[in-house]
Each structure stands twice: as C-alpha cells, then as structure tokens.
C-alpha cells in the first residue's frame with residue numbers, strides 16, 4: 001500500500017542508493033535524492049550518461065540492480081505497476097501518438113482516470129491549458145507537428161492526474177517560441193497544481209530558467225548544483 005501521508009516530511013519521490021549496470025558497464029552507482037511535492041528538478045549531463053535510464057527507474061520501467069525508489073514513503077516495487085505509472089508518469093524523448101485524431105489520443109486516458117467524457121468542462125480545461133485549441137482536436141494525430149505532438153503527450157500524461165511528471169527532453173524538437181510556451185505550461189502546472197517535475201534537458205539556459213533544483217549526472221555520479 002502507498003502511504004497517504006503527504007506531509008512535507010515525506011518526500012514525494014525518493015531515490016535511495018540506486019545503481020544500475022548494462023552488462024559490465026556501470027551506468028550509475030549509489031544515486032540518492034529526495035524531492036518534495038511541487039519541486040522541479042532539472043537533470044543535465046552528457047549524452048549517454050544515463051539520464052533517460054534514471055527516469056525509467058523512477059517509474060519502474062526499469063528495476064535498478066541495487067537500491068530502491070519510494071513514492072510518498074512507499075517502495076515502488078511493491079504496488080502494482082499500473083498504480084505507480086498513474087502517479088509517476090513519464091513523457092519520453094520522442095512523443096508518440098496513436099492512430100486516430102488528437103481527440104482519440106486524449107479520450108482513453110481522460111475517461112480512464114477522470115471517469116468522465118470529453119464533454120465535461122475538465123476536458124476543456126485540460127486541452128486549453130496544454131495549448132490544444134478546438135481546431136487541432138479533430139486533426140489526424142499523425143499529421144501534427146513535433147511541438148504539437150509534444151503537447152498532446154503532455155496532455156495525455158496530465159489526463160492521468162499524476163503527482164510526479166518525468167519529462168525527457170520535453171523541448172528538444174521545438175523552435176524558440178514553442179520552447180518558451182512549453183516552459184510556461186510546465187511552470188504553471190508546477191505552480192498551480194503542485195505537480196512535482198523531474199526534467200531532463202541538454203539546455204543549460206533552460207535549466208537556469210526552470211528548476212528550483214538542478215543536478216548533473218556524469219560518470220555514474222549525480223551531483224547537486226543548486
């Protein structure tokens with residue numbers, strides 16, 4: 001069972017001494033950190049340093065060789081994976097969309113999590129807060145731009161009402177303007193809904209703009225910068 005204790009003394013998510021190898025290669029060794037509700041952690045590091053792998057350990061897509069990950073005090077290896085993946089949602093580097101319209105892409109997670117149909121006001125609020133205007137909802141999801149797919153992926157994740165959002169390079173394929181829009185969206189969600197974010201980025205300026213914590217992963221070691 002997950003702890004219901006949301007007091008500030010219990011971290012929203014905590015990595016405790018986690019290590020992972022691929023074959024003989026140590027990807028990271030003994031990583032630990034705690035993140036409280038509403039914090040925004042930025043993780044930087046060179047290509048291949050293990051940032052995506054770390055995110056995947058945090059929602060149990062990968063089980064670390066050693067150590068544990070805790071969500072609100074509960075070891076995430078215990079509850080069913082679906083419970084964890086509804087609370088700790090990962091939006092990957094290359095957002096994929098399912099065949100069908102943008103609306104089709106949002107219908108299932110929205111009805112699954114909110115138990116409501118797409119006519120409910122909550123859906124309108126969700127779509128609007130992700131910058132998805134009415135005219136895009138009926139378009140073929142395969143034919144929208146990379147930035148728009150990114151927004152659909154974030155909206156799909158938000159429909160699950162997660163507590164923790166893990167974003168792997170959420171603005172990598174966006175132009176300058178779209179990047180700032182996405183940053184604004186993330187900041188608003190962080191501020192207004194107290195969603196806890198862990199964001200991987202290569203963009204040092206973005207790291208300065210966005211996080212209230214910044215860690216750098218290199219040679220298997222995670223160092224807190226601010």
Ligand SMILES: Nc1ncnc2c1ncn2[C@@H]1O[C@H](COP(=O)(O)OP(=O)(O)OP(=O)(O)O)[C@@H](O)[C@H]1O
Nearest residue numbers: 022023027045046047048049050051052053054093
């Ligand atoms: N399934 C796998 N099996 C074996 N090695 C893997 C696997 N997935 C990733 N790796 C290796 O683990 C290392 C870390 O990969 P990861 O994708 O986590 O790095 P990253 O820091 O996110 O890189 P980038 O910034 O380029 O996205 C890399 O050397 C990669 O080749």
